[in-house]
Amino acid sequence: MIISKRKTHEKLMESLNKYNSFFLIGCSECASLCGTGDEAAMKAMKEELEQEGKTVTGMMVPKTGCQTLGTKIELKKDKEACEAADAIIAMSCGAGTQSAVEIFPDTPVYPSNDTMFLGNMTRFQMFDERCSLCGECVIDKTGGICPITNCPKGLLNGPCGGMKDGNCEVSAEIKCAWVRIYERQKKVNELDKMAEIIPPKDWSKKQNPHFIGRPEKDKKEKKA
Ligand code: SF4
Ligand code: SF4
Structure with missing residues:
Protein backbone atom coordinates (compact mmCIF):
# COMPACT_ATOMS: atom_id res chain seq x y z
CA MET A 1 0.00 0.00 0.00
CA LEU A 118 5.30 1.79 -0.54
CA GLY A 119 4.99 -0.43 2.48
CA ASN A 120 3.02 -2.69 4.75
CA MET A 121 0.81 -2.00 7.73
CA THR A 122 2.43 -4.26 10.32
CA ARG A 123 0.03 -3.31 13.11
CA PHE A 124 -2.75 -0.76 13.33
CA GLN A 125 -1.35 2.53 11.96
CA MET A 126 2.23 1.20 12.00
CA PHE A 127 3.89 1.18 8.59
CA ASP A 128 7.19 -0.23 7.33
CA GLU A 129 8.70 0.50 3.92
CA ARG A 130 9.03 -2.66 1.85
CA CYS A 131 9.66 -1.80 -1.80
CA SER A 132 11.41 1.06 -3.62
CA LEU A 133 9.69 0.33 -6.95
CA CYS A 134 12.99 -0.41 -8.71
CA GLY A 135 11.27 -1.88 -11.77
CA GLU A 136 13.23 -5.15 -11.75
CA CYS A 137 12.55 -7.23 -8.67
CA VAL A 138 15.41 -9.28 -7.24
CA ILE A 139 13.80 -10.68 -4.12
CA ASP A 140 13.46 -14.11 -5.72
CA LYS A 141 17.21 -14.27 -5.00
CA THR A 142 17.13 -12.78 -1.52
CA GLY A 143 14.59 -14.83 0.35
CA GLY A 144 11.75 -12.42 -0.42
CA ILE A 145 13.41 -9.60 1.55
CA CYS A 146 14.26 -6.49 -0.46
CA PRO A 147 17.90 -5.43 0.00
CA ILE A 148 17.36 -2.25 -2.00
CA THR A 149 14.77 -1.01 0.45
CA ASN A 150 15.80 -2.63 3.73
CA CYS A 151 19.52 -1.91 3.46
CA PRO A 152 20.10 1.86 3.62
CA LYS A 153 22.94 1.41 1.10
CA GLY A 154 20.86 -0.81 -1.17
CA LEU A 155 23.63 -3.43 -1.27
CA LEU A 156 22.88 -6.38 -3.52
CA ASN A 157 25.49 -8.95 -2.55
CA GLY A 158 25.87 -9.23 1.18
CA PRO A 159 26.53 -6.86 4.06
CA CYS A 160 28.95 -3.97 4.20
CA GLY A 161 31.83 -3.94 6.66
CA GLY A 162 29.89 -1.81 9.12
CA MET A 163 27.41 -4.46 10.25
CA LYS A 164 27.82 -4.97 14.01
CA ASP A 165 26.20 -7.67 16.15
CA GLY A 166 23.69 -8.21 13.38
CA ASN A 167 22.64 -4.57 13.34
CA CYS A 168 22.95 -1.96 10.61
CA GLU A 169 25.76 0.57 10.82
CA VAL A 170 23.50 3.32 9.50
CA SER A 171 20.95 2.80 12.24
CA ALA A 172 21.58 0.47 15.17
CA GLU A 173 17.83 0.31 15.63
CA ILE A 174 17.42 -1.86 12.55
CA LYS A 175 18.72 -5.31 11.91
CA CYS A 176 21.14 -5.56 8.98
CA ALA A 177 19.06 -6.48 5.92
CA TRP A 178 21.64 -9.06 4.91
CA VAL A 179 21.51 -10.75 8.30
CA ARG A 180 17.75 -11.01 7.84
CA ILE A 181 18.24 -12.41 4.35
CA TYR A 182 20.78 -14.96 5.62
CA GLU A 183 18.50 -16.06 8.45
CA ARG A 184 15.56 -16.40 6.10
CA GLN A 185 17.50 -18.39 3.50
CA LYS A 186 18.82 -20.68 6.24
CA LYS A 187 15.33 -21.29 7.57
CA VAL A 188 13.94 -22.22 4.16
CA ASN A 189 16.99 -24.30 3.16
CA GLU A 190 18.05 -21.97 0.38
CA LEU A 191 21.44 -20.85 1.65
CA ASP A 192 22.94 -21.84 -1.71
CA LYS A 193 21.28 -18.73 -3.14
CA MET A 194 23.66 -16.61 -1.06
CA ALA A 195 26.50 -17.67 -3.37
CA GLU A 196 24.74 -16.31 -6.44
CA ILE A 197 26.08 -12.91 -7.51
CA ILE A 198 23.34 -10.40 -8.30
CA PRO A 199 24.52 -8.23 -11.21
CA PRO A 200 24.41 -4.43 -10.94
CA LYS A 201 20.88 -3.10 -11.30
CA ASP A 202 19.69 -1.52 -14.50
CA TRP A 203 18.47 1.73 -12.99
CA SER A 204 17.05 2.85 -16.32
CA LYS A 205 14.12 0.59 -15.39
CA LYS A 206 13.31 3.05 -12.64
CA GLN A 207 13.29 6.08 -14.92
CA ASN A 208 10.12 8.16 -14.62
CA PRO A 209 7.50 8.49 -15.89
CA HIS A 210 6.41 4.90 -16.45
CA PHE A 211 3.49 3.84 -18.63
CA ILE A 212 1.90 0.43 -19.06
CA GLY A 213 -0.75 -0.13 -21.71
CA ARG A 214 -0.87 3.52 -22.68
CA PRO A 215 -1.24 4.15 -26.44
CA GLU A 216 1.83 5.82 -28.00
CA LYS A 217 -0.20 8.82 -29.18
CA ASP A 218 -1.33 9.61 -25.60
CA LYS A 219 2.29 9.63 -24.34
CA LYS A 220 3.12 12.28 -26.91
CA GLU A 221 0.09 14.38 -25.91
CA LYS A 222 1.23 14.21 -22.30
CA LYS A 223 4.71 15.44 -23.22
CA ALA A 224 3.42 18.41 -25.22
S1 SF4 B 1 13.81 -5.53 -5.65
FE1 SF4 B 1 12.83 -3.71 -6.50
S2 SF4 B 1 10.71 -4.32 -7.02
FE2 SF4 B 1 11.58 -5.92 -5.69
S3 SF4 B 1 10.88 -5.33 -3.64
FE3 SF4 B 1 12.93 -4.42 -3.95
S4 SF4 B 1 12.61 -2.37 -4.76
FE4 SF4 B 1 10.68 -3.51 -4.93
S1 SF4 C 1 24.91 -2.91 7.95
FE1 SF4 C 1 23.67 -4.18 6.59
S2 SF4 C 1 21.75 -3.05 6.24
FE2 SF4 C 1 23.23 -1.63 7.15
S3 SF4 C 1 24.15 -0.58 5.41
FE3 SF4 C 1 25.49 -2.34 5.91
S4 SF4 C 1 24.72 -4.03 4.66
FE4 SF4 C 1 23.16 -2.43 4.63
Missing part, protein backbone atom coordinates in the same frame (compact mmCIF):
# COMPACT_ATOMS: atom_id res chain seq x y z
CA ILE A 2 1.01 3.63 -0.44
CA ILE A 3 1.77 5.23 2.90
CA SER A 4 0.73 8.83 3.33
CA LYS A 5 1.08 11.26 6.22
CA ARG A 6 -1.03 14.36 6.92
CA LYS A 7 0.73 17.66 6.35
CA THR A 8 0.74 19.92 9.39
CA HIS A 9 -2.10 22.41 9.65
CA GLU A 10 0.35 25.30 9.24
CA LYS A 11 1.90 23.83 6.09
CA LEU A 12 -1.52 23.15 4.62
CA MET A 13 -2.80 26.62 5.35
CA GLU A 14 0.19 28.15 3.52
CA SER A 15 -1.42 26.89 0.32
CA LEU A 16 -5.08 27.13 1.27
CA ASN A 17 -5.31 30.50 2.98
CA LYS A 18 -6.18 32.43 -0.15
CA TYR A 19 -9.30 30.31 -0.82
CA ASN A 20 -12.59 30.42 1.05
CA SER A 21 -14.39 27.22 0.10
CA PHE A 22 -13.28 23.65 -0.49
CA PHE A 23 -14.53 20.28 -1.65
CA LEU A 24 -12.74 17.33 -0.02
CA ILE A 25 -11.91 14.09 -1.84
CA GLY A 26 -10.57 11.16 0.20
CA CYS A 27 -9.75 7.59 -0.77
CA SER A 28 -11.16 4.40 0.72
CA GLU A 29 -8.01 2.40 -0.03
CA CYS A 30 -4.50 3.16 1.27
CA ALA A 31 -5.25 6.66 2.56
CA SER A 32 -8.13 5.30 4.61
CA LEU A 33 -5.89 2.64 6.15
CA CYS A 34 -3.35 5.37 6.93
CA GLY A 35 -6.09 7.46 8.52
CA THR A 36 -5.32 10.31 6.11
CA GLY A 37 -8.24 10.01 3.69
CA ASP A 38 -11.11 8.26 5.48
CA GLU A 39 -14.35 9.84 6.68
CA ALA A 40 -12.95 10.58 10.13
CA ALA A 41 -9.95 12.39 8.61
CA MET A 42 -12.27 14.36 6.36
CA LYS A 43 -14.53 15.38 9.23
CA ALA A 44 -11.46 16.52 11.17
CA MET A 45 -10.30 18.50 8.13
CA LYS A 46 -13.73 20.12 7.80
CA GLU A 47 -13.59 21.24 11.44
CA GLU A 48 -10.06 22.57 11.01
CA LEU A 49 -11.07 24.58 7.96
CA GLU A 50 -14.21 25.90 9.61
CA GLN A 51 -12.16 27.10 12.55
CA GLU A 52 -10.17 29.13 10.02
CA GLY A 53 -13.44 30.67 8.77
CA LYS A 54 -13.52 28.54 5.61
CA THR A 55 -16.45 26.65 4.12
CA VAL A 56 -16.57 23.02 3.06
CA THR A 57 -19.08 22.62 0.23
CA GLY A 58 -19.01 18.83 0.36
CA MET A 59 -16.86 15.74 0.68
CA MET A 60 -16.64 12.32 -0.87
CA VAL A 61 -14.57 9.19 -0.28
CA PRO A 62 -14.17 7.49 -3.67
CA LYS A 63 -13.55 3.77 -3.80
CA THR A 64 -10.05 4.18 -5.24
CA GLY A 65 -8.76 7.73 -5.56
CA CYS A 66 -6.07 6.88 -8.12
CA GLN A 67 -8.63 5.18 -10.38
CA THR A 68 -9.25 8.39 -12.33
CA LEU A 69 -12.22 7.32 -14.43
CA GLY A 70 -14.02 5.59 -11.54
CA THR A 71 -13.49 8.62 -9.27
CA LYS A 72 -14.79 10.94 -11.99
CA ILE A 73 -17.97 8.87 -12.30
CA GLU A 74 -18.44 8.73 -8.51
CA LEU A 75 -18.05 12.51 -8.30
CA LYS A 76 -20.92 13.19 -10.73
CA LYS A 77 -23.44 13.22 -7.88
CA ASP A 78 -21.42 15.98 -6.18
CA LYS A 79 -21.17 18.19 -9.27
CA GLU A 80 -22.82 21.23 -7.66
CA ALA A 81 -20.80 21.01 -4.45
CA CYS A 82 -17.59 20.69 -6.47
CA GLU A 83 -18.48 23.68 -8.63
CA ALA A 84 -19.28 25.75 -5.53
CA ALA A 85 -15.75 25.25 -4.17
CA ASP A 86 -12.82 27.60 -4.83
CA ALA A 87 -10.42 24.67 -4.56
CA ILE A 88 -10.33 20.91 -4.14
CA ILE A 89 -8.42 19.22 -1.30
CA ALA A 90 -7.26 15.72 -2.23
CA MET A 91 -6.88 13.62 0.91
CA SER A 92 -5.08 10.70 -0.69
CA CYS A 93 -1.61 9.96 -2.04
CA GLY A 94 0.04 11.98 -4.80
CA ALA A 95 -1.51 9.73 -7.44
CA GLY A 96 -5.03 10.31 -6.10
CA THR A 97 -4.30 14.04 -6.04
CA GLN A 98 -3.33 13.90 -9.71
CA SER A 99 -6.58 12.08 -10.51
CA ALA A 100 -8.36 15.12 -9.08
CA VAL A 101 -6.18 17.43 -11.19
CA GLU A 102 -7.28 15.54 -14.32
CA ILE A 103 -10.92 15.51 -13.24
CA PHE A 104 -10.93 19.25 -12.42
CA PRO A 105 -8.81 20.91 -15.12
CA ASP A 106 -10.07 24.42 -14.21
CA THR A 107 -10.04 24.25 -10.41
CA PRO A 108 -6.99 24.39 -8.10
CA VAL A 109 -6.29 21.06 -6.40
CA TYR A 110 -4.14 20.75 -3.26
CA PRO A 111 -2.87 17.63 -1.48
CA SER A 112 -3.47 17.39 2.27
CA ASN A 113 -0.92 14.59 2.63
CA ASP A 114 2.74 13.84 2.02
CA THR A 115 3.17 10.56 0.15
CA MET A 116 5.90 8.67 1.96
CA PHE A 117 6.57 5.17 0.61
